[in-house]
Amino acid sequence: MSAPASAPSGVVEDAPLDRTAIAVIVLACLGQFMVVLDVSIVNVALPAMRAELGFTETGLQWVVNAYALTFAGLMLLGGRAADLFGRKRVFLTGVSVFALASLLGGLAADPGLLIAARVLQGVGAAVLAPTTLTILTTTFSEGPRRTAAISAWNAVGAAGGAAGGILGGTLTELLSWRWTLLINVPIGLAIVVTGLRVIARDRPEGSARLDLPGAALVTAALTAIAYGTVETHEHGWGSPVALVPLVLGVLGLGVFVLVEKRTASPLVPLSLLTRRTVAGTTIIQVLSGAIFFAMWYFLSIHMQGDLGYTPMTAGLAFLPHALTLIATGRLAPLLLRRMTPRTLLIGATVVGIAGMLLQSAVLDGYVLGILVPGVLMCAGAGMAFTPLVVLATNGVQRSESGLVSGILGASRQVGGSLGLAALATVAATMATPEAGYGAVFLIGAVLMAISIVVALVVLPSRAATRRADQAAASS
Incomplete structure (x- = not known):
């Protein structure tokens, strides 16, 4: 893999990708798939965990929240560690911790041990996740190649979120809920063995201490x-x-x-958050995390509790969601050739709002009650995330790439954890489960509408971006 003399070492511009570069991209995407998979794979297994380990209804939420919250809280630290200690070292450390925690969780004999293992998983994910994106943004310069790489990373991550329901239901029904965690062990081992061979040792990008x-x-x-x-x-x-x-x-x-x-x-230079692209994408990520973490959770509970689906049937019902996320995630780079990232972000959010409103109606039958609204919601999510990452990472220095990746991921995880807790409380206060379910998705539509306002007010337009580039070039 060669790069022009003016490009930073290791950055790909227009040169064809060699096998090592492709392998690194695959590992980054696979690492992202694993950590996102673990957000959703346990959702379908929650009823089985409650039955075997004796969770209370409130305590059961912490199987999700213990992972997601630790993941969010430490992701800024993980992203900064990648800048300071090198991406290869941090990436492989994160994978190893994550796989070990998955093994402990799969062997847990009581609720406390399972939640503790999920906390440790969150630590590993916080170290791993921002590094996967940093590897891509420091390998490719701004432009179509970086957008395509981010799109692949986004599509694989989105697929992990949706495939979690399918895989979780299948493993829970055919084997045990424990395999929703144990499956990470061989995947993590494969990533470490391959990563030691194909990821080049990189030098740290800074000399500051970890906060x-x-x-x-x-x-x-x-x-x-x-x-x-x-x-x-x-x-x-x-x-x-x-x-x-x-x-x-x-x-x-x-x-x-x-x-x-x-x-x-x-840990976070506050001046970084004053940049319009970083501030705007952070707010939108908090809102989208609150919506979509809750979406997977409530869909899983609704299908198994209200509709009587088995874990496997509920998992298969998520298949169209997964396919939609993959397809629209791959479509995003093509659309970005014809419109600005902000325009695509707003259009994708409108599609997602339509799905949320339809889901809030709680219609009968799988097609109108689950399939159509799910496809619309996932189409919006699949098309929105790539322009969000492009907006957040363009113009970022290599020494800050890990930190920005951490901010982007942490904001989504924070929104997911707090959103799930808040929306679960809202649902519980309603007169019937059906009313609570509908209220959750109606609130989701409102939050998505707020994200459109944020995009219009905070994120720069094409003209503003052009002026900023001209100012930077003349300075």
């Missing part, structure tokens, strides 16, 4: 907020059991901001 106090603060604060939100399900919003952790979590975020302002090596 461990900042990472601890933001993780603890987000965990407190999520815990308080979950406790409103049983105790109400005014109860001290819920209100105290909520207040402590908000105060913790405030302390985190103060620490980041004063430390010499902040």
Whole structure:
């Protein structure tokens, strides 16, 4: 693989890809597939976990939230570690921790051990996930090749989210819910063995220290907020059991901001968040995470609880969702040749809103009740994520690529964890399960509409981007 003399070392522009470059892209996509798969693969297995291990209804949410929240809270640290210690080392470390945690979770004998294993999985995922995107954004320069690589990464990740339902249902019904976790062990082993051979050793992009106090603060604060939100399900919003952790979590975020302002090596330089592309995509990622984490969760519960589907049938019902995510994710680069990333993002969100509104109607039958709204929602998600990543990463220095990847991923995970907890509480307060289910997707449509407003107000238009490029070139 060769690069022009003006390009940074290891960056591909127009040269044909050799086998090693293709192998690295495949490993990055496979790593992303694995961590996203684990967000959704347990959803279909939740009823089986509850039956065997004796989870309470509220405690069951923490099988999802323990992973997603740790994943989100530490992803900024993981992304920064990739910049400071090298992408190969951090990537392989993340895969190893993730596979080990999956083994422990698959062997868990009680709820506490399973949740602890899910926390450790979240740690491994937080180290691994941002590195997979950083490998791509530092391998390819801005332009069609990077967009195509990001599209492949997005399509594989999206497929992991949807395939989790299919694979989780099949494994749970034919073997055991434990295999929804144990399946990661051979995949992780294969990635490590191959990665040691094909990923070139890279030099760190910076010399700053990791901000461990900042990472601890933001993780603890987000965990407190999520815990308080979950406790409103049983105790109400005014109860001290819920209100105290909520207040402590908000105060913790405030302390985190103060620490980041004063430390010499902040986990998140606050100036980075003042960039319109980073700020806008971060807000939209929080909103989309809140919507789509909840979507998989409530669809799984609805199909198995209200419609009487078996785990395998529920998993197969997600197949059109997976195919739609893959197809529209691959379609995004073609559409980006004809329109700006912001225009595609807004158009894709409109499609997703149509699906959310139709899903909120809770229509009878699989076709109108699950298939059509699911295809619309997933089409919107599949087309939206590639322009989001393009907007967030264009113009970013190599020394900040891991951090921006971490911000992008963490914002989605934060939104997912808090959104799931909040929407589960909303659903529980409704008169009937059907009313709660409909309310969740109606709120999802409202959140997607808010993301359109954010895109219009915060994200730069084509003219604004051109002016910024001209200013940078003349400076």
